[in-house]
Amino acid sequence: MTDIARHLAAIDELRARPFPDRPVSGPLLESGPGFHIADLRVSEDFWDADLARVAEVDEEFDAELRCLIQALSRRWGEPEAVDLTDHLERSALHEPVPPPLDSLCSYVGRLHAWRVDGRWVAVGVGQGDRELPIQLVAAIGEGDMR
Template identity: 40%
Template structure:
């Protein structure tokens, strides 16, 4: 993954107006109040052996951390935000504001920054294997506060 290119994508999403309606794209999509970007979604590892899946997960986490270092230089240390409780709440039928409900179903935790200049949250996470979607590094830019 090209870190400079990923930063440029995040910058663009911080400046761009949000879409008027939800669009499906990979694990989380985009919609009113949020944009997403994904890296690695073209690499479907569902049929790969455990060692290859683990190697891919390790690489996505390394890419997340490298990108996170650049974002930390801009906005300070991230908050670590676990999303498993959001998944549990959604399973119990609670309606969660997007993109948090979608993220909770696919990403176990995120690194989270607040850009006061843009008035937006930036979250980075790695999707878990759920049998239906390949692993990927996910960035979300939103003006919806975390629950």
């Protein structure tokens, strides 16, 4: 099974999974009322990495994200681009940001999202800080993404 096929299977599993009544966290999955966030792939840490290595891994993750977006677009059409900058600014000002966007905006700048069967499905790549791993994430949620 290819990486993209595994990612699609993980997204399908998340879409079918009920949302919990209270927040639940695991090593690769965070869930709560109305959402799931899953790490589809996580790179190594970059504490002592040179910038060339970071750029190489970043490019690799962006390419994988593009392939995943293409696969999901074949299913559901073109995605909506969702810039999370406003959510990050509101969070910094201690204004309310709905979950899971409150968590995602701290390390993902942009999501590619589809509305499917009453939920939204989004994918993106992010990194919390230069030394931290790069993450390819999928999120499933209810309600508005704005």
